[in-house]
Amino acid sequence: MTSRLTPQPYQTGRSVVMAKNGMIATSQALATQIGLDVLRKGGSAIDAAIAADAALGLMEPMSCGIGGDLFAIVWDAKTQKLYGLNASGRAPYNATRDYFKQQKLKEIPEYGPLSWSVPGCVSGWGELHKKFGKLPLKVILAPTIEYANDGFPVTEVIAGSWAKYKTKLNKSPDALATYFPDGKAPKAGDVFKNPNLGRVYQAIADDGPQVFYKGAIAKKIVAYSDKVDGLFTLKDFTNHTSTCVEPVSTTYRGYQIWELPPPGQGIAVLQMLNILSGYNLKKMGPESADYWHLFVEAKKLAYADRARFYADPDFVKLPTAELISMPYAEKRRKLIDMNKARTDHPAGDPKLATSDTIYLCVVDKDRNCVSFIQSNYHGFGSHHVPGDLGFALQNRGNLFSLDDKHLNRLEPHKRPFHTIIPAMVTKDDKPYLVFGVMGGDYQAQGHVQVLVNMLDFAMNVQEAGEAPRIEHEGSPTPTGKPGDPKGGAIKAERGIPVSVLRDLERRGHHVNVVLGNGGGYQAILIDPRTGMLHGGSEARKDGCAAGY
Numbered sequence: 001m002t003s004r005l006t007p008q009p010y011q012t013g014r015s016v017v018m019a020k021n022g023m024i025a026t027s028q029a030l031a032t033q034i035g036l037d038v039l040r041k042g043g044s045a046i047d048a049a050i051a052a053d054a055a056l057g058l059m060e061p062m063s064c065g066i067g068g069d070l071f072a073i074v075w076d077a078k079t080q081k082l083y084g085l086n087a088s089g090r091a092p093y094n095a096t097r098d099y100f101k102q103q104k105l106k107e108i109p110e111y112g113p114l115s116w117s118v119p120g121c122v123s124g125w126g127e128l129h130k131k132f133g134k135l136p137l138k139v140i141l142a143p144t145i146e147y148a149n150d151g152f153p154v155t156e157v158i159a160g161s162w163a164k165y166k167t168k169l170n171k172s173p174d175a176l177a178t179y180f181p182d183g184k185a186p187k188a189g190d191v192f193k194n195p196n197l198g199r200v201y202q203a204i205a206d207d208g209p210q211v212f213y214k215g216a217i218a219k220k221i222v223a224y225s226d227k228v229d230g231l232f233t234l235k236d237f238t239n240h241t242s243t244c245v246e247p248v249s250t251t252y253r254g255y256q257i258w259e260l261p262p263p264g265q266g267i268a269v270l271q272m273l274n275i276l277s278g279y280n281l282k283k284m285g286p287e288s289a290d291y292w293h294l295f296v297e298a299k300k301l302a303y304a305d306r307a308r309f310y311a312d313p314d315f316v317k318l319p320t321a322e323l324i325s326m327p328y329a330e331k332r333r334k335l336i337d338m339n340k341a342r343t344d345h346p347a348g349d350p351k352l353a354t355s356d357t358i359y360l361c362v363v364d365k366d367r368n369c370v371s372f373i374q375s376n377y378h379g380f381g382s383h384h385v386p387g388d389l390g391f392a393l394q395n396r397g398n399l400f401s402l403d404d405k406h407l408n409r410l411e412p413h414k415r416p417f418h419t420i421i422p423a424m425v426t427k428d429d430k431p432y433l434v435f436g437v438m439g440g441d442y443q444a445q446g447h448v449q450v451l452v453n454m455l456d457f458a459m460n461v462q463e464a465g466e467a468p469r470i471e472h473e474g475s476p477t478p479t480g481k482p483g484d485p486k487g488g489a490i491k492a493e494r495g496i497p498v499s500v501l502r503d504l505e506r507r508g509h510h511v512n513v514v515l516g517n518g519g520g521y522q523a524i525l526i527d528p529r530t531g532m533l534h535g536g537s538e539a540r541k542d543g544c545a546a547g548y
Contacts (some may be wrong), residue, residue, distance in 0.1 A: 006188070007484050016462045017535035019547020024048055025535050026360040027063075027438075027524035027543035030152060031055035034544050035362060038135065041492075045362040046074065046132035047140050050125050054144045054201060054465075056358045057391065058119075058194055060158050062165060062178060062357040062379040063438075065411045066200070066212070067386075068394040070124040071246055071260055073422045074132060075369040075431045082424065082530035083131070084260045086415075087124025087242040089117040092231040093412045099231075100410070108398050108410065111383045112171070113230030113396035117416060119212075123242045126209030128480065132368065135388070138205040147203070148198030148390075151191040159188040161356070165380050174224075174393060175385040191250030196390030213237040217389065224386035226478060239413070247424070250274055250324055253455040256426045259447075262310040263408075265422040267324050268444035273451065275336075281456040289494070289503035290338065292541045294508065295452075296472045296490060299445055306444075311407035312415040318407070320380035341508035345486035356380075357420050359436035363524050363533055369434045371422035394506045422448050433525050439518025442471045448517050463537035465521035468495030485510040491517055516540055 017023070020047075024035040033485045034399065035052035044052070049063030049072070057065035069088035076083060101174065109115050129137065163185040169175040178196065179185075186192045203211050211217055218237040225232035250270040257273060275298040284291040305323055309419045313320070322328055335342065357375035375394070382395035399417050400410035419440050425433035433454070437446030446469070453464035474488020489510040492501055501511045519540035524533055535545025 006510055010231070013466060013536070013539045014462055016460055017537075017545040017547060019533050021365045021533070021548050022363060023524050023533040023535045023547035024057060024360065024362045024543060025524060025537045025543065025545035026052050027358050027520050027522070027541040028056055028059050028155060028158065029542065029544050030147070031059060031360070032090065032544055032546050034144070035360070036548060037143065038140060039362070039364055040548060041135065041139070043135040043140070043364075044132055045364040045368040045370045046128045047135045047362060047368045048199060048362045048364070050129060050133075050141065051140045052360050052362070053125075053358070053374050054141055054265065055147065056360070056374070058144055058148050058197055059084065059152055059154075060358055061194075061392065062161050063376065064123045064358040064374045065376055065391045067119045067381055067391045068374060068376040069396060069418070069420070070372065070374040071122040071264060071418070071422050072128060072373070073123065073371040073424045074128070074261065075367075075424065076132065077366045077368045082247050082258060084245040085124060085127060085242060086245050086260065086264075087120040088263070088415050088418055089120040089240060090236070090413045091117055091397055091410060091414050092236045093233060094231040095397065095410060095412055096406065097410050100402055105402070107177065107402055108400055110378070110398050111168075111276060111395055113225060113228050113382065113384065115382045115398040116225075116230060116232065116393055117397040118232075118240050119394060120240065120242060122204060122209045122212040125318045127242045128242070141201045141205045145198045145201050148194045148201065151193040154186040154188060154190050154192050156188045157540075157542045159186060161189075162186060165330070165383075169380060169383050174387055175380065175383060178390055179380070179386045194390050196388045198247060198390070200389055200391065203351045205427055213240050213283040216254055217310055220389055221386045223392070248320065248324060252277055253426070254452065255432065255453065258424045258426065259421060261313065261320050262417070263312045263415050264421050265306055265310060265417040265444050266309075266423070267320060268302040268306050269323040269421070269423065269447040271329065272298045272327055272444065272448045272492070274324065275333050276448070276452065278333050283450055286453065286457045287500060289500045289507075292470055292496070292500060292504060293338065293341070293507055293509070294336065295448065295470065297342060299472050300342055300488070301332045301335060309407065310417050314406045315411060315414050317461060341487050343508070357438040357440070357474050357520065357522050359422070359438050359522050361434040361436065361522050361524050363434060363526065367526065369424065369430065369524075370508070371424050371434045373420045373422045373436050373438075375420045381403075395515065419443055421447070425451070427528060431526055432528065433523060434520070435523035437465075438520030439517055441473070442518040445471055446521065450521065450523070459512065461523050461525045461534045465523060465536050465538040468493040469517045470496065471517040490508055493517055
């Protein structure tokens with residue numbers, strides 16, 4: 001079982017978690033507990049986030065880990081400011097388009113050594129901890145090191161995901177030995193250990209994040225790369241840096257919605273909200289075909305821009321400010337026909353449809369807040385574990401284009417387009433909501449649906465994440481898969497009324513009913529009236545919100 005059935009329409013399966021001093025929400029209950037314990041010890045929100053992320057790298061290894069990247073938005077209570085972090089890795093210096101042409105490859109392989117980019121996660125831990133941390137890394141990482149050595153029980157949804165990957169990891173004996181030590185995937189309740197990962201965590205705790213990029217760990221990764229014909233060199237690791245970035249925003253229903261700029265897809269959320277702001281969604285309601293039609297059409301417009309304009313701003317000049325401006329949204333809004341689904345916008349990249357990711361959020365007693373997302377991209381990333389290091393290397397480099405004219409074209413030491421996006425909402429210059437939604441291509445769509453659920457439809461922080469969802473795939477023209485309809489297709493979760501789906505089909509949408517879309521919503525709302533923390537964590541994952 002990899003996903004749970006959606007609760008009854010607009011009725012939650014869980015209560016809102018409420019607490020006074022601090023709160024954390026993650027997709028695995030033990031990871032939540034580890035983060036909460038860090039808060040109780042006097043750790044900051046960032047300390048708790050790093051502790052929980054380390055735990056998830058052990059306990060949900062197909063989705064995240066130190067072989068991947070991370071992004072974060074932080075509210076610093078002391079300075080009363082928002083900070084953004086891009087801790088994503090870059091292409092190897094040896095990764096050139098000419099090299100792939102010599103290999104007779106028309107696109108970068110989805111898996112394997114040629115899909116690698118430098119893992120940025122540990123660098124991100126270091127930058128965040130240096131600026132916002134209180135407790136030593138030895139304290140922060142100690143609980144997960146113990147679980148890595150002694151074992152932990154694998155949870156239901158994670159066990160279901162784990163089982164799908166055995167045959168996919170067959171090309172990497174080290175990956176099979178790490179994640180399928182008995183030749184089979186752990187079942188729910190089975191105890192799993194990863195002492196190799198525990199040793200790497202201990203090295204980071206003892207010597208700091210630099211050991212990953214300038215020490216023994218980097219040398220082992222490069223040695224493995226040489227062994228399997230990868231492109232990594234030590235220079236790729238020693239020259240890696242994370243980047244502090246300014247979050248960008250738009251105003252929606254009187255709230256300031258914050259995302260990170262490209263190379264991530266966060267501004268697609270702002271573009272969609274700008275378009276939707278011109279309609280009275282509250283009057284339409286969540287069980288309205290008009291609302292869902294507008295949502296899908298706004299998504300098509302934003303994702304058409306995403307396919308063309310989202311790339312590494314260090315390499316190309318991007319029209320980010322123009323894309324998220326209200327005048328631009330007004331022009332795009334005129335392209336929407338309330339009675340007909342559009343089919344004539346440029347396609348996005350079909351490789352973006354799926355990914356495995358974790359999202360977590362933390363608010364501490366001082367009201368420092370962190371919105372934190374971390375990923376391997378696909379399940380177990382590139383399907384390669386470098387030797388005895390105990391973690392999979394991501395395949396995020398697969399998202400580069402080999403088209404010489406594309407803004408997201410492969411270039412040495414360049415960051416690829418990214419799907420993972422953290423988010424935050426402020427009201428009257430104070431943090432109001434810290435949230436995120438997992439699911440590759442779906443994430444921007446999920447952000448918009450959660451915000452509309454809360455700000456237009458008055459759902460609470462739990463209801464907003466559990467409500468039935470729609471995902472549009474195709475962006476909007478065919479993805480290239482046999483039988484894909486022109487204009488893309490809607491995946492509608494059970495719980496959306498059949499009458500609404502039939503109305504959408506009448507307008508030209510192709511609709512399929514599915515058990516679940518995306519998954520992994522976590523959120524913490526700071527009640528402006530009482531100052532209390534309200535936590536939500538949906539039932540599509542194993543996790544929970546907890547506070548004290």
